[in-house]
Amino acid sequence: MLTLLLQHPCALAAAAVSVYLAAIAIYRLYLSPIAHFPGPRLAALTVFYEFYWEAVRNGQFTFHIGELHKKYGSIVRISPTELHVNDPEFYEVLYSRDSPRNKYPYYQRTFNAPYALITCEDHFRHRLLRSQLNPFFSVARIRQLEPTLKALVDKLCRRLEELKSTGKPIAIEYPLTCYTTDVITDYTMGDGYHYLDEPDFIPQWQHMLCGTAKTLVFVRPVAFLLPLLVAMPETLTAWLNPGMELFFAFQHRCRTRIAEIAKRHRQYGPLETKDGRQNLFDNVLSSSLPEQEKSEARLAQDMQVFVSAGAETTAKAMSYILFYLHNEPALLQRLKDELAPLGEDPGLIELEQLPFLTGVMLEGLRLSYGVTARLPRIAPYNALAYKDWTIPPGTPVSMSCLLMHHDESVFPDSYRFNPERWVEPAERKRLEKYMVAFSRGSRMCIGMQLARSEILLVISTLLRRINFELYETTIEDVRVAHDIFIPFVKMDSKGVRFLIK
Numbered sequence: 001m002l003t004l005l006l007q008h009p010c011a012l013a014a015a016a017v018s019v020y021l022a023a024i025a026i027y028r029l030y031l032s033p034i035a036h037f038p039g040p041r042l043a044a045l046t047v048f049y050e051f052y053w054e055a056v057r058n059g060q061f062t063f064h065i066g067e068l069h070k071k072y073g074s075i076v077r078i079s080p081t082e083l084h085v086n087d088p089e090f091y092e093v094l095y096s097r098d099s100p101r102n103k104y105p106y107y108q109r110t111f112n113a114p115y116a117l118i119t120c121e122d123h124f125r126h127r128l129l130r131s132q133l134n135p136f137f138s139v140a141r142i143r144q145l146e147p148t149l150k151a152l153v154d155k156l157c158r159r160l161e162e163l164k165s166t167g168k169p170i171a172i173e174y175p176l177t178c179y180t181t182d183v184i185t186d187y188t189m190g191d192g193y194h195y196l197d198e199p200d201f202i203p204q205w206q207h208m209l210c211g212t213a214k215t216l217v218f219v220r221p222v223a224f225l226l227p228l229l230v231a232m233p234e235t236l237t238a239w240l241n242p243g244m245e246l247f248f249a250f251q252h253r254c255r256t257r258i259a260e261i262a263k264r265h266r267q268y269g270p271l272e273t274k275d276g277r278q279n280l281f282d283n284v285l286s287s288s289l290p291e292q293e294k295s296e297a298r299l300a301q302d303m304q305v306f307v308s309a310g311a312e313t314t315a316k317a318m319s320y321i322l323f324y325l326h327n328e329p330a331l332l333q334r335l336k337d338e339l340a341p342l343g344e345d346p347g348l349i350e351l352e353q354l355p356f357l358t359g360v361m362l363e364g365l366r367l368s369y370g371v372t373a374r375l376p377r378i379a380p381y382n383a384l385a386y387k388d389w390t391i392p393p394g395t396p397v398s399m400s401c402l403l404m405h406h407d408e409s410v411f412p413d414s415y416r417f418n419p420e421r422w423v424e425p426a427e428r429k430r431l432e433k434y435m436v437a438f439s440r441g442s443r444m445c446i447g448m449q450l451a452r453s454e455i456l457l458v459i460s461t462l463l464r465r466i467n468f469e470l471y472e473t474t475i476e477d478v479r480v481a482h483d484i485f486i487p488f489v490k491m492d493s494k495g496v497r498f499l500i501k
């Protein structure tokens with residue numbers, strides 16, 4: 001037999017590959033440190049199980065994981081290397097504030113932004129970067145930003161008023177995405193994109209932000225091919241994947257803007273904006289961070305992430321809130337009644353005190369999810385204890401906001417938009433623990449305060465000044481149907497559309 005194999009190199013190669021694959025299969029099924037965890041054998045064998053549910057079935061893996069939990073229990077092995085937990089009480093353990101948590105390289109590499117804060121794998125490097133940025137997003141700093149946020153809401157209202165009585169429906173997520181983009185670009189770069197000036201609210205920008213999420217998910221198991229894709233001429237990639245032109249233009253814009261900021265910083269030191277604020281990247285350049293963390297390549301990747309993370313999520317939450325309120329006029333009226341005594345120009349501090357408005361915001365965040373994808377974390381040094389299980393150190397473990405927000409034991413009638421569930425203060429405090437749109441712990445969203453302030457100001461102002469009428473929009477246009485890193489509704493939806501009366 002051996003002589004035969006040696007005489008035929010192809011047969012030898014095939015035999016070697018078979019032995020290799022068999023060894024991998026035996027390791028994954030019987031010898032891996034997580035071999036004893038329950039779950040489908042196929043998922044334990046290959047990442048193409050995940051690929052099938054993510055890519056071939058177009059964003060169905062999270063829903064399928066929900067089914068696996070019903071069959072196998074609250075902890076399931078969902079891939080050769082990863083466990084998934086579905087238990088609201090475990091969320092704060094996994095997404096810990098204090099214990100080291102690394103991110104999972106397999107998951108992070110598809111962002112193709114290896115130096116950015118959000119993709120930083122090592123816990124300690126992340127702490128260093130994050131502690132430098134945290135003050136920039138504190139409640140106090142966001143309060144200083146209030147006049148800018150309000151000026152942009154005024155502009156949003158003026159632009160929407162142009163559509164008054166024209167009979168032209170508007171998909172509200174487009175102007176809202178222009179608003180959130182202008183806010184975050186103005187705040188981080190000191191010079192906004194001014195997308196609210198675009199005559200048609202530039203729908204392709206919102207499509208691009210959602211489209212890149214698909215690349216994230218669909219290429220994950222073959223992400224080692226990403227360098228090939230990236231090395232291809234941009235014109236060819238854009239031809240293969242229409243819509244990528246805008247992404248490349250956005251990438252170039254971030255690099256150019258960072259190069260300008262860095263050059264000016266080298267020549268003249270940090271530049272303050274007219275209201276005395278320093279832009280975020282000047283602030284990083286003036287900091288005591290190690291020099292490699294101030295490289296233009298790293299800062300350009302962070303700029304890209306800040307803009308895309310801050311724009312789509314917040315705009316989606318606001319447009320879903322507007323839908324739910326107009327879909328149930330009693331809720332709309334109750335909110336208007338609560339807002340009425342505050343007059344024409346209430347401040348953020350006053351808005352934050354309103355129980356029903358707060359309930360509307362939290363319920364909107366709960367049902368728009370932000371990021372639906374599971375977010376794996378690794379406890380690098382210590383085993384994690386979960387019920388009777390011991391999860392070995394170094395194991396990627398994930399949980400999903402989508403499953404948390406539809407846990408009927410926490411949020412009964414979970415698909416119903418019910419702001420009332422947040423109104424009573426003690427109950428709100430209890431429930432907020434399980435509303436994880438911003439995730440939790442050391443890696444939780446840095447823009448949370450900014451997003452909450454934007455939502456409060458935009459919703460309260462639009463309801464005072466604009467008369468909306470829903471146009472050919474049903475609950476299906478806000479009901480999650482696909483998890484492609486971010487939530488997607490049915491693919492042929494035209495979005496939440498309104499006539500301005």
Ligand code: HEM
Nearest residue numbers: 117118309310313314370371375437438439445446447451
């Ligand atoms: C409704 C609005 C928002 C939601 C639901 C949301 C959700 C999230 C979630 C779930 C994460 C964790 C991602 C992970 O673990 O990989 C995250 C991280 C992040 N978000 Fe947000 N986000 C929102 C708004 C914003 C805004 C306005 C900004 C702009 C500053 C922003 C910037 C970021 C950044 C930079 C990170 C990475 C933080 C880190 O790794 O330390 N987000 N966001």
